[in-house]
Amino acid sequence: MSQIRADHLTFSYEGSVEPVFENATFTIDTDWKLGLIGRNGKGKTTLLRLLTGELTGQGAIINSVPVAYFPYRITLEQMKLSAAEFAEELRMGCEMWRVICELSELDEDAEILYRPFETLSHGQRTKALLAILFSGENDFLLIDEPTNHLDAKARENVREYLSSKKGFILVSHDRDLLDACTDHILVLNRKTIMVQSGNFSCWKENQEKRDQFAKSENEKHQKQIKKLRQSAKRTSEWADKSERTKIGYDPIKEHDRPISARAYIGSKTKKMQSRVKNTEMRIEREINEQEGLLQDIEEIAALKMSPLTHHKDTLISLRDCTLKYDGADEPVLSGVSFSVKKGERIALHGTNGCGKSTLMRLILQSAGVIPQDNKLIVNGICETASGLIVSYVPQDTSFLKGSIPQFCEERGLDRSLYCTVLRQLDLSRAQLSKDISEYSAGQKKKVLLAASILTPAHIYIWDEPLNFIDIFSRMQLETLLNEYQPTMLLAEHDVRFRENIGAETVNL
Secondary structure: OOOEEEEEEEEOOOOOOOEEEEEEEEEEEOOOEEEEOOOOOOOHHHHHHHHHOOOOOOEEEEEEEEEEOOOOOOOHHHHHOEEHHHHHHHOOOOHHHHHHHHHHOOOOOHHHHEHHHHHOOHHHHHHHHHHHHHOOOEEEEEOOOOOOOHHHHHHHHHHHHOOOOOOEEEOOOOOOHHHHHEEEEEEEOOOEEEEEEEOHHHHHHHHHHHHHHHHHHHHHHHHHHHHHHHHHHHHHHHHHHHHHHHOOOOOOOOOOOOHHHHHHHHHHHHHHHHHHHHHHHHHHHHHHOOOOOOOOOOOOOOEEEOOOOOOEEEEEEEEOOOOOOOOOOOOOOEEEEEEOOOOOOOEOOOOOOOHHHHHEEEEEEOOHOOOOOOOOEEEEEEEEEEOOOOEEEEOOOOOOOOOOOHHHHOOOOOOOHHHHHHOOOOOOOHOOOHHHHOOHHHHHHHHHHHHHHOOOOOOEEEEOOOOOOOOOHHHHHHHHHHHHOOOOOEEOHHHHHHHHHEEEEEOO
16 A cells, blocks of 8 residues: 655646646545545546646645556547457556456456447447456556446446445546445545545535534624624724713813813723724634635535426327337337326436437427438337427537637527526636636536526426536536426436436336
8 A cells, every 4th residue: 555645736727717726735545445526627637637647737746656547548540449459558568368357347248349449339438448447457546437428237337346446536426336436535625625534425424514513613703703893893982982072071061070080081092992902803813713614615506497387288209119220220219108298307218329319319300409310210109299398408518619608699598697507507707708618528518508407498308417517516406406397308327316306217
């Protein structure tokens, strides 16, 4: 066992207003199974790149062990080859028998190592690369969101696999994965970095207690400051009043006033002014003690949406639908039948490539949201209610570019209101002035989700909306959907999210 230490680490990207890290200091053991969590854009991937040496900041990272980073960057040339052909390029000294052993632990057949990489599903690619990653020895592994785009079965395999390993940092927004696979949590808070033993649920429980304590302490300081200010004001008024009586007096009312009264009043006033000064110093101490209490509290802002009510009870109806692309040997989906009624939340569930996105596109075509795909052959009935207004969030975000004002103009959104929602989803003001193409993957997804939330619609169709979305925003969306109860059709592999919003599952 050895340690990795960051000592007063400071890093900022060129042109950025604020640093990603500033004087960050922490220590981790290389035997830990460490979960790394934080809001989108807080620097999780940046920290991993600093640990690999790809990026360099001020301060020091003291590390005596080699590190390896996942996911590997696969070139276009490698995509046409099999994983067995380029494994050595990804991991020096990689031995295929070790990779095959690791792959068996992932419940995957070794034959995927000998097929062109571009023909593999997302799940198979992830498993092949994880097997290559863990085939080495003595490296500290940096694993960045391994379950994005994976179906439930593949996620379960990866979860069981990682829970049997140690010596890694795992960046993930999957709460179940973090609970199953980690024994320590490294949190990138709003202003500080904290390391704590235990899994995600342990950290969350302790964080809620810390937040409650900080809020109560802050409230106590606020009350004390208010009392001290009232006391200082009252004493100051008394001192001013006393000072005014020192010079000039009514000889009729104060006929017995001695000559020494002026000195006495001056001394009394001086004591009261001294008391005011002491009270002001106490106020300053209270304010200093209060400072920083609330700096790391994640206040999850309440979002709002305006779902519309359709006059029909059934909004979408599919009866014995079979979908097939022109020229394909096998159908994408066969014999699908289900309906979506007002107020229901329906989650499509199935393995990668089973046709969830294709089915959504069919429904969007039927509702007139997207143009007809002439290559898609449909047998069966797909009906959508007349005049149905749909708000759609696609899985892909790569098309996003341009400024926020341009995006709002294209979508017909109120710019001020839209920026407010993005701020509630924890995008900084500085971020709003950047080109959307520069956003992180999670921030791009928030751009689409915010637009959907602001769009009044009869039904919300979201295709894998939580890919790259941070844990805090996931809980924020759960609260929103439970409060407004919109009609929804979604494809999402986060089982806990589906359960928390009360979604019914349709297995494909």
